[in-house]
Amino acid sequence: MEEWIIYKEFRFEAAHKLPHHEGKCRRLHGHSWIGRVHIKGNALQTAGSQKDMILDFGILSEYLKPLVEDFLDHHYLNETTGLENPTSEAIARWIYEKLEVLGLPGLHAVEIHETCTSGCVYRKM
């Protein structure tokens, strides 16, 4: 059995606040967020334009573009995602579930880096 995990990185600038947090994060603040969507596959495609690929990175970008533009980049995440407390954990799950509804093949995990030193990886078991 073989396994490949490929990923596409995406970046966005966005504001949020965590109203339940006891420290500074309850105040409105922003980050340069970095996300990665991970796709898992057990076999490479055998013919066509995606030969020897799990999924063309360009296709992954097409799934991500509307999410980033309409909900994430230069947006206020508490409003656009509908999450009352948009932690990294909640945002990663929110992105995963959006991509799941869109039918992204092989969806494995969504990774979010909120700061240079903090982030999370979400996947469904």
Ligand SMILES: Nc1nc2c(c(=O)[nH]1)N=C([C@H](O)[C@H](O)COP(=O)(O)OP(=O)(O)OP(=O)(O)O)CN2
């Ligand atoms: N488990 C989580 N903890 C925290 C989250 C989160 O989403 N999940 N978010 C925050 C804040 O939003 C904050 O912006 C990030 O926190 P932190 O990493 O503590 O930020 P610093 O820049 O202060 O980190 P240092 O590397 O220590 O300078 C808080 N917690």
Ligand SMILES: [Zn+2]
């Ligand atoms: Zn924050």
